[in-house]
Amino acid sequence: MVIDIAAMQVPVLASSLTVTDSARDLGVVIDSCLTMADHVSAICRSGYFQLCQLRPVTQSLTADAAKTIVHDFICM
Secondary structure (H helix, E strand, C coil): CCCCHHHHEEEECCEEEECCCEEEECCEEEECCCCCHHHHHHHHHHHHHHHHHHHHHHCCCCHHHHHHHHHHHHHC
């Protein structure tokens, strides 16, 4: 696949804008093909990070309390 660098710049009045493959608007990531693949990846990455942040906290809780926190986090 050959990408034309000239097509990546769009002239607008006296300046030019760079075209990107995806953009975030109101928290939703939209890609150039209008699929949700980039948005799903971003949500999964964020959720995994948040679950990793829970690990040190859950070690100081009872098993039931830790289970409740994880379930509440996933259901949000």
